[in-house]
Amino acid sequence: MTSNAQASALSPEDVARRVFDAAVAGLGLLISSPVLLVAAVAIRLDSPGPAIFRQKRVGLNGAPFEILKFRTMRVDAEKVGAQLTVGADPRITNVGAFLRAWKIDELPQLANVVKGEMALVGPRPEVPRYVELYTPEQRRVLSVRPGITDPASIEFRNESELMAEQPDPERYYREVIMPRKVQLNLDYLARRSLGTDLGILFATAKAVLLGRGGEGA
Numbered sequence: 145m146t147s148n149a150q151a152s153a154l155s156p157e158d159v160a161r162r163v164f165d166a167a168v169a170g171l172g173l174l175i176s177s178p179v180l181l182v183a184a185v186a187i188r189l190d191s192p193g194p195a196i197f198r199q200k201r202v203g204l205n206g207a208p209f210e211i212l213k214f215r216t217m218r219v220d221a222e223k224v225g226a227q228l229t230v231g232a233d234p235r236i237t238n239v240g241a242f243l244r245a246w247k248i249d250e251l252p253q254l255a256n257v258v259k260g261e262m263a264l265v266g267p268r269p270e271v272p273r274y275v276e277l278y279t280p281e282q283r284r285v286l287s288v289r290p291g292i293t294d295p296a297s298i299e300f301r302n303e304s305e306l307m308a309e310q311p312d313p314e315r316y317y318r319e320v321i322m323p324r325k326v327q328l329n330l331d332y333l334a335r336r337s338l339g340t341d342l343g344i345l346f347a348t349a350k351a352v353l354l355g356r357g358g359e360g361a
Contacts, residue, residue: 157337160338161263164264165257168257170254180251183195184196184214187214187239187243191237191239194219195214196213196252197212197214198210198212199211199271201270201272201290204290206275206283208272211262211269212252212253212255213250214240214243214249216236216237216243217235217236217237217240221235228304246352257292260289262291263290265340265341266294267285267290267291267325267332268290268294268329274318284333285326293345294328296324296328296329298347299324300321303321306321332344
C-alpha cells in the first residue's frame with residue numbers, strides 16, 4: 145500500500161491523535177530540555193557509557209524500531225543478565241535508580257513520538273523475542289502505534305518488585321504478566337478514543353507522582 149493510500153485510510157480521529165501526539169511530544173521535549181540535559185550529564189558522571197540507551201522493539205504492524213531511554217544500567221547489562229529487570233537489580237546505577245523511580249528515563253521516547261514511531265498512549269512495545277510468542281489474536285495490539293504509557297503500565301507499575309517475589313521471574317513474565325498486559329491492551333483497543341487516551345495520561349501521571357512510578361518495560 146502506498147503512503148498516499150495509507151494516509152487516505154486514516155480516520156479523522158487517527159489524524160487528530162497523531163497531530164495531538166506530535167504537538168504534545170514536541171512541546172514536552174522543549175519544556176523538559178533542562179531536565180534532559182541534567183539527566184544526561186548525571187548519567188555520564190555516574191558511570192561509563194552513553195547517556196541514551198537504544199533497544200530494538202516491535203512497533204506498528206510488526207515493524208522494528210529503536211526505542212530511546214536514558215541509560216539506567218551499566219553498559220554491559222544485557223550481556224550479564226536478562227532483558228527483564230527484577231527487584232533491586234545490581235546492574236542499575238545510582239542515578240538510574242532515581243531516573244526509574246520518577247520515570248525520567250522514559251522522557252527520550254518523546255522523540256520516538258515526534259518521529260511517528262510511537263504515540264503518547266498505546267500498547268507498550270515489546271522486544272522481538274516476546275512478540276514471537278504472541279497468538280494471532282494477541283498480535284492485534286500491533287495494529288496501532290505503541291505508546292509511552294498504556295493501561296498495563298499503570299496496573300504493573302511495580303512490575304520488577306512483583307517478579308522479584310517469583311522463583312522463576314522469566315517464566316512468570318511469559319506466562320502471567322505478558323498475557324495479562326496484552327489482554328489489558330486488547331480491551332483498550334476496543335474502547336480506544338482521544339478521551340480514553342487523556343484519561344490514561346492523567347492516571348499515569350497520578351501513579352508516578354503518588355506511587356513514584358515503578359519499573360515498566
